[in-house]
Amino acid sequence: MPRRLLPLLTPEQVSGLNPELADVIEYRKSGLSLNDIIGCPLECGYCVRHLFSNFEMKTPRRLVGDEAAVESLVSHPYFRPHTTPIQLYNRATDPMLPVVKPHLFTKLRMLDERGLTNHVLIITRWRVDADDCAALNSFKNLRLTVLVTHSGIEDTRIEPVDFNIAAESLHTLYEYAERYRTILYWRPIVPGLNDSPEHIERARELSLHAHATVFTGLFFRDEIKEYYEGHDLPSPYDETARRKIMPELAEQRIMDAYESRHMPGGASWGTLFRKTSCGVAYAHGEADYNGHYGIKELCDICPPKQIARCKGTWRKPELAEVTREARALGAVGDVEVNDRAIVVEGLDEPPRYFLQHGFGFQCHAREHPHLYRQHGRAPVGWEAENGTDPT
Ligand code: SF4
Structure with a gap:
């Protein structure tokens, strides 16, 4: 049955967008990011779409066609075949929404058929079923990673998507993984909101169903602060910042719980990382592609085998x-x-x-x-x- 394609935005509609959002390629720390679909109904209060004045756009729409999007990625001056990590739909929509997913798989197919072995990162909090896993396993060349976002935040005004959806997706992804890898993306962690012993215990359980777990903090920029204030949401911090906020106290709570796995009778954990690329690299049995090995204090939680990998390639x-x-x-x-x-x-x-x-x-x-x-x-x-x- 022919698939239904998402409508394209008209040139007039595109010209009314934030220019950054209209640009389908953005180079982010974890990779060259392709975002030719914008709009999302999931309404996570801390979404980066606030930064692009796009939060009110609930219905996903395409900026360009699939072929043009892939071409703009592989012909980008910063794209290196087999080297540059790629991210698909990590800025303005969720790649596993039913209307977005066909475009995601089409793009993966197009990239894979070019013989590209680049890392590809897909971040979702939505439903992933066994058929999706079969499709994800079918790509022969790409090094594919699906990161499943889980915050554990119970305030539905901030986190409206049922926690169980992401948890089930992670279980399914892990169970069926053959060629791809899956990561528990434990974020955004905010002290006092989702770093209690119960929250940490829930994340620990989930970490056992992932090839790696990455924990990180919250982007709290002016636009997101304004949204919180405008909706009478409790502001997580008094100040905003250009980088993610991950206070020492929250990190220490997580580290204390994680270290307890070495104690007699301590509960088992999946493998934790502070950096996305470290978790992705570990899941694929490779050294970190962002060279974090130079920042030695980041590696103190890393398994010796992984430290040896990174040490072996870092020059x-x-x-x-x-x-x-x-x-x-x-x-x-x-x-x-x-x-x-x-x-x-x-x-x-x-x-x-x-x-x-x-x-x-x-x-x-x-x-x-x-x-x-x-x-x-x-x-x-x-x-x-x-x-x-x-x-
Ligand atoms: S050894 Fe360091 S750089 Fe390599 S994956 Fe571990 S934390 Fe990252």
């Missing part, structure tokens, strides 16, 4: 080579390569991620330093340590 790149590439991308000022990261000036996130994924080595902006133990997170909730840089 500090030559300054001359990095400088040449960074200058070609527009870097100004000094280019530095230290034991943790490449440090550049004058490059925004896309070229920095291009360097990072190309060298398999962290690439940071001099104006936004990454501080010890807070790596890549907002300083909110880390006053005690205050980001002392050990270098």
